[in-house]
Amino acid sequence: xxxxxxxxxxxRLQEGESxxxxxxxxxxxxxxxxxxxxxxxxxxxxxxTLYSAGEEKEKERLKATLTKxxxxxxxxxxxxxxxxxxxxxxxxxxxxxxxxxxxxTLSVRP
Amino acid sequence: GAGVxxxxxxxxxxxxxxxxxxxxxISGHTALYWxxxxxxxxxxxxxxxxxxxxxxxxxxxxxxxxxxxTGGSVSTLTIQRTQQxxxxxxxxxxxxxxxxxxxxxxxxxxRLTVT
Numbered sequence: 001x002x003x004x005x006x007x008x009x010x011x012r013l014q015e016g017e018s019x020x021x022x023x024x025x026x027x028x029x030x031x032x033x034x035x036x037x038x039x040x041x042x043x044x045x046x047x048x049t050l051y052s053a054g055e056e057k058e059k060e061r062l063k064a065t066l067t068k069x070x071x072x073x074x075x076x077x078x079x080x081x082x083x084x085x086x087x088x089x090x091x092x093x094x095x096x097x098x099x100x101x102x103x104x105t106l107s108v109r110p
Numbered sequence: 111g112a113g114v115x116x117x118x119x120x121x122x123x124x125x126x127x128x129x130x131x132x133x134x135x136i137s138g139h140t141a142l143y144w145x146x147x148x149x150x151x152x153x154x155x156x157x158x159x160x161x162x163x164x165x166x167x168x169x170x171x172x173x174x175x176x177x178x179x180t181g182g183s184v185s186t187l188t189i190q191r192t193q194q195x196x197x198x199x200x201x202x203x204x205x206x207x208x209x210x211x212x213x214x215x216x217x218x219x220x221r222l223t224v225t
Contacts, residue, residue, distance in 0.1 A: 032211040043114070043201055043216035044153075051211060087153070091211065096141065097155040097169065098214060 002027045002092050006101035013078055013108050021073040021104045023088030033071050034098060035064050036087040044087055047073075078108045112137065114217035116202050122223045123192055131187045131220045133202030141205045142185050143214055144177060148198040156200075159185065160207075192224045 003026040013019055025033065032051055036044035048057045050066040057064050061082065063074040073086055085105045089098040115134045123129050135142045144156040155169040159179040170176075174192075179185040189196055199221050203214035 034213060036216075041218075043203075043218045046213050046215060049211060049213050089153075096158055096160065096205075096212075097143065097166070098145075098153070099155070100153040102150075102152040 002090055002095075002099040004088055004090055004099055004101035006086075006088050006104050008104060009102070010105045011107070013075075013106070015079055015108055015110050016077050018074070018076045018078070021075070021086055021106070023071040023073070023101055024069060025071070025088075025090050026069075027090050027092035027099075029093045030090060031093065031095075032091040033066055034089045034091070035071070035073055036089065038085045038087055038103070047086075075106070078106075080108045080110050082106065083108045114202055114204055114215055116200075116217040116220050118220060119218065120221045120223075122225060125194060125224055126191055128188065128190045129192055129222065131189075131200050131222070133185045133187070133217060135183065135185070135202070135204030136215060139204035139206050139215075140182070141207060141212070141214075142179055143203040143205075144185070144187050145201045145203065145216075146198045147201055147219070151198075153201065156187070189222075192222075194224050197222055197224045 005024045035047040038044045048064040053068045085103045087103045089100040117132045141160045143158040145153045147153045159165045174190045177187045199219040201219045203216045205212040205214045
């Protein structure tokens with residue numbers, strides 16, 4: 001059974017204070033690792049897909065990286081508008097479903 | 111372009127009543143998924159549809175839950191004899207194809223409250 005663990009559960013940063021969010025996973029045959037952003041009262045918004053160890057993707061202040069056991073979402077010089085819950089999910093084997101972690105709630109203070 | 115839409119956005123129902131939740135996927139997307147998000151539980155897979163293939167129902171928590179997809183587009187999730195533990199946000203997602211690596215795009219969800 002696929003398992004995804006995200007840490008920390010919550011993170012408070014000062015505006016401009018860079019940090020990283022961790023996603024550890026256990027799967028049988030990773031086919032894709034996905035990062036989503038979720039704002040309160042809204043559905044998850046797709047950010048990145050990573051397929052193989054060593055892969056990196058960037059979007060504005062966000063950079064996602066992948067190893068064989070974990071993924072990191074690096075946030076560089078965050079702004080208050082980056083405050084949200086960040087979700088990590090995996091897709092494995094022949095399954096199409098996503099298995100999600102419980103998310104990391106990020107709060108960026110001005 | 112239009113994203114995934116869901117209706118209603120909120121639903122309050124009494125224990126024991128049946129409810130229907132609707133999902134309109136992104137036009138042209140052949141795969142459609144239902145997930146449930148409960149406080150402290152994260153998102154849990156319920157069911158997915160791909161084209162004319164038999165749906166994967168492996169995530170449905172009980173036989174009170176069912177879903178159908180008509181004409182390869184709109185989907186309805188039905189919960190019969192609702193219980194308080196069914197209270198959650200029900201999220202629908204669609205992707206251009208089912209299978210490995212295709213990102214899923216989510217709707218805004220339906221918040222179900224069972225009193």
